[in-house]
Amino acid sequence: MYVPNDECYVMLFDGLNQSKDFDGIQSLFDVMFRDSSKVATSLIASNRVLKYLAKAEKLEVLFCCIKKAQDSGSKIGTETDNILTKLFLNKGLTYKAFEIYESMEAANNHWIAQPTS
Numbered sequence: 001m002y003v004p005n006d007e008c009y010v011m012l013f014d015g016l017n018q019s020k021d022f023d024g025i026q027s028l029f030d031v032m033f034r035d036s037s038k039v040a041t042s043l044i045a046s047n048r049v050l051k052y053l054a055k056a057e058k059l060e061v062l063f064c065c066i067k068k069a070q071d072s073g074s075k076i077g078t079e080t081d082n083i084l085t086k087l088f089l090n091k092g093l094t095y096k097a098f099e100i101y102e103s104m105e106a107a108n109n110h111w112i113a114q115p116t117s
Helices: 006-018 022-034 036-055 059-071 078-090 094-106
Strands: none
Touching: 006 022, 006 036, 022 036, 022 059, 036 059, 036 078, 059 094, 078 094
């Protein structure tokens, strides 16, 4: 049985993002997490998806994907955490930004937020 690796997922997600197919991104993300053995090899791809969705401000899909990643025990990278936190703060969703911060603290990540001018 063929199991796609992280590079395959990254290429697929890049193509879906370029065509703004956010339903396709969510579907592929779901497929990626169906088999928990694939999660460990798909951390780069999952972080990339979260960044794409955050930059496109697709909050509903983003919430679903974050929940799926957290439930699987997948770690979210510091850069992705910072993007998500900033998005949620800018949207007035302070509670969600705080959730992201708490998950970073629990994972012993270091939150490095640079002030913007």
